[in-house]
Amino acid sequence: MSTAADRNLWGVTFADDGDTFYATAASGSRTWLVRGSMSARTMTAIHDTAECPSLSPDETRVAYKKDVGDGVPDWRIAVLDLASDVETVLPEERSVDNQVAWLDDGTLLYGLPREGAAGDTDVWSIPADGSGGPELYLEHAWSPSIVRG
Template sequence: MPEASVVNGLSLRARIAVAAAVTVLLGAVAVGYVNVAASRAETDRATPAPAQTLTLDPGPRLLVVSDRRLAVADPADPSAPRQISGLECVRVYAAAGTGVCIRPDTAWSYQLVVLDRLLRPVKSFPVPGLPNRARVSPSGRMIAWTTFVGGDSYAAAGFSTRTGILDTRTGTMVSTLEDFTVLRDGKAFRAVDMNFWGVTFSADDNMFYATMATGGRNYLVRGDNTARTLQTLTTGVECPSLSPDGTRIAFKQAVDGDPEHGWRLAVLHLSTLAVTTVSETRSVDDQPAWLDTATLAYTVRGSDGSPEIWSAAADGSGRPQLLAAGAESPAMLA
């Protein structure tokens, strides 16, 4: 799925192509979810795995979306049977026993559901637009999400993004990062075309990173949730993912600076801003997840559109390895 940066700063031809593609995509999604709504009674009768065997407890297991269901796979054995829950989700993530599931509510709307370790809903609320990203902080306290929305007059293709953050401990919610104060080169900055997506949290539950797009450029920003500020750090970073040790950012970068050419995975070293390219050569339109301090997981789509989860070394060595066929939205239950 394209990011907001596909729109910003492109030629007229590219903008028209993106607008057409998004129109087709939204139409297909709408038709698909009308069918989903029509068959909801049948699909919701699917028998979930026993609660005692399918949990969000930490362990060497991979949380995924498999055939539109929250599931758990064995990252060491792609052929092993998966534990499939009865929860319908289009995007999942979990950490420290707290999960998030973004699920269809009706044919035209979605809900974000916060889950406890036994997959029981503890909070739910509607989110606007089409779900794109979701993250949980390492402690399980903070949750973030990104959706595509329409209607912003500045958006050349008729859509933009909304990114929000929920503090599950206090209940405080930020509905959009556009309410934060942005500091670019140390000075307050404001523009009508700002878009944000792809939040990733640090271990302290306050600092986070995200992508900001404005004026045809993508920036990596560091956020302070308490101060409600965002500080630009560098450019060319989309869908950041902070490493477990807090020293690196895995991200996707547009080939030759042009999303029409696809994206490649890379790793930014925060201390030096040096970039290492990952060995995966296919286009990856995803927010990567860290399996451990040395390995990334990400979704690649085949020629028929079916998803697969692969892994690759963060230092650029070795070859990508298949983790789970017919699955997407990976999160290691560490």
């Protein structure tokens, strides 16, 4: 068995069971969404072309950024249903090169540079099922993080 010398892992998101995690795995110019087990010390690729995953609060879906560019990075938000393996690319046309966060089971948050204002950013929301477009959520903010109790 050989292992690629250029492997890399990042963007880890954990399930509530304390054992299961999802992450980005990369080797060469390819990326995969992997599901891992801490106790078994294993990872399995479950989808390709996915980076910076975020597990939904109900743990049924994973949101991530997906490069749809042809040679030039062009990031879109996608959501993978873990039971059906169906991917939904959301209707955000701007390139989202940032980790997304789940506000709740139906809404994603993400940061984008503000157009025409160098150095300023805003947080946007979008329905996770693809049923609606982006809406401004919080002005002058970046990289949302949700704390659950």
